[in-house]
Amino acid sequence: MSAAAGLLGLSTALAASAQDYRPPFDPSAHKGPTVGTPNRVLVLGMAHLSGLPEDVALGPALEPLLARLAAWKPEAIVTEDVSGLQCDALRRNPARYAETVRTYCWDPAEAGAALGLDVPAANAEAERTLAHWPAVVQAAERRRLVALFLAAGERGSALVQWLRLSPAERRAGDGLTAPLAAYLRAFAARRNETTQLSAVLAARLGLERIWSVDDHSADTPDPADPAELKAYGAAIEAAWDNPATRARQAQGARYEKALSAPGGLLAYIRALNDPAQGDVVFRSDFGAALAEPSPQRFGRQYLGYWETRNLRMVANIREILEYRPGTRLLAVVGASHKPYYEAYLNQMHDVRLVDAQKVLR
Known part of the structure; x- marks a missing residue:
């Protein structure tokens, strides 16, 4: 065997080994506390209400959901809003965050x-x-x-x-x-x-009060080159054009037809919080982006932003639980965030997740 062939074989073996490596320490296997009440977190994946038909009267439609959440008695509620403190920090870097501030900061x-x-x-x-x-x-x-x-700013x-x-x-x-x-x-x-x-x-x-835990510190400006921006958008849209996306769209359309009926919105929220939705969301959106083949790797850039944002949002939630251990916390967030929230929160030693399906019965 030549030296070059030997090095190639070693490189291939090391790459395979790195890919197969699993760390022996799993934080989720070490749940506590041994004394006292654990933190309990209910992640509620939502359809964005701003996108629902205008003829849906939200007050009556939301009442069955509000009643069930009130019965669970959360002691802290976190929302998909950017905090006043983060917006204040973003304003100090307009070269990077001017559009973010215009879009997300009051x-x-x-x-x-x-x-x-x-x-x-x-x-x-x-x-x-x-x-x-x-x-x-x-x-x-x-x-x-x-x-x-x-x-x-709150x-x-x-x-x-x-x-x-x-x-x-x-x-x-x-x-x-x-x-x-x-x-x-x-x-x-x-x-x-x-x-x-x-x-x-x-x-x-x-x-x-409620707590703002959204995070847009990973935002970057759009590419200055219009051609690059167009290519990015086209690549992501092509990745999203898949059977899982069409299944999600069909599901949303079915439930939206019944939103004005008694319990219609609650039924939709139950569907969005079905544990099986996590895999559908991945195949429709983020898994499709991971496989997106552009030479610029636009899909992987998008995925990196999404994972970073969710990690920082979950870190904000974990910080809130630090203030008063033993809290029952409700996290209200867009449904695509829910599987990532739960996966990341489940790694925390002092977080016990609550099954939304049981609360929403």
């Missing part, structure tokens, strides 16, 4: 100016306020916290406090300006999971 400047606080200071003040929150809360105190959460939590006010007390005052009060009224009517589900549920359960 501007809290007006609220901050009303209180004389920037985003970090408003977040710190909101935390201090909640740390000394009285057992009996006056309306003026809630309005002040509404204003603080708005200045902090409008979902501001809406929770707004909904906990009696209708007569939902007005300007105590740092909340009339334009900001009008904004909250309009925001409360928006058709999305934070306004119609998470904030409503938190207020119903007597929670003081």
Whole structure:
């Protein structure tokens, strides 16, 4: 055997060995705690409510889902929103994140100016306020916290406090300006999971806030070359054109026809949370991207972004559980995130996953 052939054989053997290697340590095999209550996490995969037909009355349609989630009694609720603190950090790097900020970040400047606080200071003040929150809360105190959460860039939590006010007390005052009060009224009517589900549920359960855990720090600007941008889009769309995608689209169309019927939306959410959906999502989207054959490896770039985003979102959830061990946490997120959330969360020693199918019966 020549030296070159020997090196080639060794290289092939090493590559195969690396591919087959499995680490002996599996964090999910070491669940705790041995003393105390474990953290329990329910991941609720959602259809984005903004995309549902306008003739679906979300209030009545969501009520069966809200009732079941309320019966589970989560003590913390996390949403697919970017935190005020992350948006503040992204704004400091416009060369990379200008489009991300325009798309995903609400501007809290007006609220901050009303209180004389920037985003970090408003977040710190909101935390201090909640740390000394009285057992009996006056309306003026809630309005002040509404204003603080708005200045902090946490409008979902501001809406929770707004909904906990009696209708007569939902007005300007105590740092909340009339334009900001009008904004909250309009925001409360928006058709999305934070306004119609998470904030409503938190207020119903007597929670003081919700948590924004989305993460867009892995975002990058679109390619400057229009031809490259067009090629990227064409490659991803071609990858998505597959039988699993068509099956998902057909499923969505079937359920959307019955959304206005009693229990129609709940049935759709049950279907999206079926454990078998994880494999369908992978074959339709991310697995197809992994196999995408462009020489620029556009699909693998897209997949890398998706995995990074989910890892950072899950890290944000894990951080919240650190604050109060033994928490029952509800994670409300787009259905494509659910299998990744659960796979990554299951690696955590102090996280026990809850079967959404049982809660949604």
